[in-house]
Amino acid sequence: MAKIIDGKALAKKIQAEISTEIAALKHRYGRAPGLAVLMVGDNPASAAYVKNKETACHKVGIASFGKHFHQSITQAELELIIDELNNDDRVDGILIQLPLPEHLDAIALINRLEPTKDADGLHPNNLGKLVRGEPGLRSCTPAGVMALLAESQIDIEGKNAVVIGRSILVGKPIALMLLEANATVTIIHSRTKNIKEITRQADILIAAIGKPEVITSDMIKPDTVVIDVGINRINDHEGKSRLVGDVDYSNVSEIASHITPVPGGVGPMTVTMLLKNTLWAYKSKFF
The missing domain is CATH 3.40.50.10860 (Leucine Dehydrogenase, chain A, domain 1)
Incomplete structure (x- = not known):
C-alpha cells in the first residue's frame, strides 16, 4: 500500500510557523x-x-x-x-x-x-518570474504540491514527472516548478495521444483535470508518486454526496509508493500557501 502524504498535517505545521513569525513581526x-x-x-x-x-x-x-x-x-x-x-x-x-x-x-x-500583492501568483509578472526562476509570489496549489513532495522527501531531480492538465492555475505552473527542480516534465492534455503509455512512464504523476477518478491503476507503474489535485463532488449509489479526486484512490494506492488523499491532501496546502504568500508580500515591504 502507498504511503499517504498528509496535507492536513503539513498545513498545520506550516501554519503554526507562520503564526509564530507573524506575532513577532506584528510587534x-x-x-x-x-x-x-x-x-x-x-x-x-x-x-x-x-x-x-x-x-x-x-x-x-x-x-x-x-x-x-x-x-x-x-x-x-x-x-x-x-x-x-x-x-x-x-x-x-x-x-x-x-x-x-x-x-x-x-x-x-x-x-x-x-x-507585489498578487496573493495567488497569477499576474503575468509573477508567472514570468517563475519561468525565469526568480524569487516571487508562486501559484498556491502548485507551491503546495512542491511543499508536500519536499516534506515527503521525494527526490525530484532526474525523475520523469507527468502532469495531467494544462490550466494556468495548476498544470502549467506545477510543470515549471518541477522543471526548476530538475525533473523531466511531460504535460498531458485533451489532445494528447497514447495517454496510458505516457502515464506509465511517470515516476511522479500530478493529476489536475477535474474529472472524478479517471486515473486508474492500469495507468501507472509500481512505486509511482501520485499527487491528486482534483476535487470532485459525486453522489454514491445511495445518493449521498462525497468528495473524490481525479485518481481512483482505492486501487491506485495499492500500486503507488506515495499518494495524496482527497480530501486532506493538496487542498489544505493551497490555503496554507496563500497565507505564506501574504506573509512573503508583507515582509518584502520591510526587508
Missing part, C-alpha cells in the same frame, strides 16, 4: 499582514473556499479584508475596488476567487492587481 512593525479575498456571487463551492481562507487568516493572525459582491457587480466597479486595495497599505495580498460570472473578465482583473 516589530506595528501591524499584521492583511489579505483581501474578493468573491462575486453565491457559488456554494467558492463560498466554502472563501470561508476556509478567512478562518485560516484569523488562526495565524492575518487581518482579513474580504469583500463579497452581488452577482450583478460590473467590471468597472470591480476594477475600482482593486485599485483601492492596491493603494491600501494595510493590504499585502489580494486574491480574486475564481470562477467569476461570465460577464466579468477574470484575466483583465488579475492583470490589474499590483504584482
